[in-house]
Amino acid sequence: MSFSSIPAAATRAAGATDEAAEFEIEPGTVVDRRTRRWYGVTVFALLALGVGVLTREPGLLLTSAFGIAFAGYGQFTSPPPVEVSVERSISDDAPDTDDTVAVTVTVRNESDRTMPDLRLVDGVPPKMTVVEGSPRVATALRPGQETTFTYSLRARRGRHEFEPTTVLARDASGATERRGTVDAPDTVGCEASLPSQSVAFPLRSQTTRHTGRFPADTGGPGVEFYATREYRPGDPLNRVDWNRTARTGDLTTVQYRVERSVSVVLVVDARQAAYAAPAPQGRTALDAAVDAAGHAYVSLTDAGHDVGLTALSPTDCWLSPGNGDEHRVRAREFLSTEPALSPSGPDAETNLYAAVQRIRRRAPTDAQIVVFSPLTDDHVAGAAIRLDANGHRTTVISPDPTADDSAGHRLAGVRRSLRLADLRQRDIPVVDWDGTEPFPHALVRWDGGSR
Known part of the structure; x- marks a missing residue:
């Protein structure tokens, strides 16, 4: 995509320009800003001029003249127009989760002026992590010249859109910079792959009228x-x-x-509180819960059970319990593209009472419930207790998002442990799972058994 600069109103007042600072720029516009590159020279020249006048020293007067000339040069120059095209090449736009995706960006100077100082920051999708290289480049381009840089991203579940590329151009003096954005839309879609092998998933004993393998x-x-x-x-x-x-x-x-056979509804906690992670760039509890739900779905359907999917979120979503190849395709799409399970998290608060009531209305009367939640607060634990008390035998799978690097984090871990203990005292099975280990390993270690 190409972009031609259209200066936005007048040049802004002089101010400090931090290259790491971020501010929003409307697409199709540019913003001119004065840098402080020559401020020191100006101050020194004026100081030398004043001292030279007082002391009548020709050397100081000559020095101040050179300084004023340099400072004046910076004031009367302007940055080149931000007329560049950006093309992005993606090695795989439909990768599997945790695959490495190589991104190659080609930038071309479409103007008739040389850009002596051109800097770009590619619009990396917010929920994807750079694992190799850098999405930034600094270069100089003559008219018609182009440059290429490459970096790699780690794929995460969901649909990820690249943001506009930020472009910064300075004149030769560096006194003025011009910032704009280049819209180069690209998308990476990463579907959650269901595991190929099933594991023994614990369900609670019950009597139903349908023959199966439980x-x-x-x-x-x-x-x-x-x-x-x-x-x-x-x-x-x-x-x-x-x-x-x-x-x-x-x-x-x-x-x-x-x-x-048993009807089972898998309930993923997708409230904002479920997007907790032990580290800023770590795997969120929501991502771990979606992975565990995929394992549970495959294991339970392979055992002949009917399995449904839903989420505790502001967005209503529901996949009725079922089985078979067609239902498995729908389940994979649900776990991959359902907006309620978006990697970016909801903006609105979740009405948990209404969400639980929807589950009770839709789920078969004898259905078991498996809740996937980090239990970062008391609300979901209370919802699991209510579902169990209303006749839906409930099991809780809890990926642990807590850390122990501060007193506050350790306190959060203690409170979570108390919630797990309270559920177990009420005879609700709980799988306490470190989300960094494979989920089947957590099931093997779990000594709760089927109830």
Whole structure:
């Protein structure tokens, strides 16, 4: 994309120019600012002039004349027009999570003037991290000349749009700088990939009417021994315990543990509080929860259960419990592109009571609930208790976003531990998970078992 400078009103008053400072510039406009590069020379020249007049020293008067000439040169020059084109080449615009994406930026001087001091900062998507190289470049370009620089980003789940490139041009004296933006729209879409292998995911025992692969606390047809009872007319002959009949003369029928399928709703905490991370550039609890939800979905559907997805967020979202290849595609899209699970976080507050009520209305009456939340406050813990009390057997998966580098962070960790203990005392299973380790490892270590 190209951009031609259109100076915005008059040049602003002189002020300090910090190259690291950031200020918003409307697209299609430029802002001229005076630097303080020659302020020291001006002060020295005036001081030398004053002292030279008082002392009548020709050397000081000559020195002041040179200083005033240099300072005047800086005042009467202007920066070149910011007429540049920016083209961005992306190695992979649909990477997998945590892949490295190489970005190559080509900048060309489209004006008829030399740019002696040109500086650019590419508009890196806010939620992507630079892992190699730099999105900044400083160069000089003659008319029609171009330069190229490359840097690498780490892909994160979601759809990421590049922001406009910031351009800064100075004249040869460096006394005035001109800032503008170049709109070069590009997008990187990173879909969450569901794991290829399932792991044993703990569910709580219950009785449903649908046959599946989850052991229920009832006897009947199956493969695992459950109990024996007195023979009743009509019992299949292949379920009679003939060995016992031969010993005692009494007819008894063998019962096996019935396997039932379960409807499960996976609930991801996507409130603003769930975007906590142990470090400024660390993985957020929301990203860890989405990863864990993907593992849980694959494991539970492979076991024959119907699984749905939703989120606790200001944005209403719902994927009804289901199974099969088509449903799996919809689940992957949900975890990848659902606005409620955006990596940038919501701007509005979440009405948690209304969100829980929506889940209760939509979920099957016998559905189990699995809540994925860092439990950074009491609200979600209370919601899990209410869901469990209303007949939805609830399990909590909690990625730990706390750190121990300060007293405040350690206190937050203690409070979170107390919430976990309170849930366990209420017989709600909790998986306390360090979000930096693979989620299947946390399930293997968990000694809570199925309830």
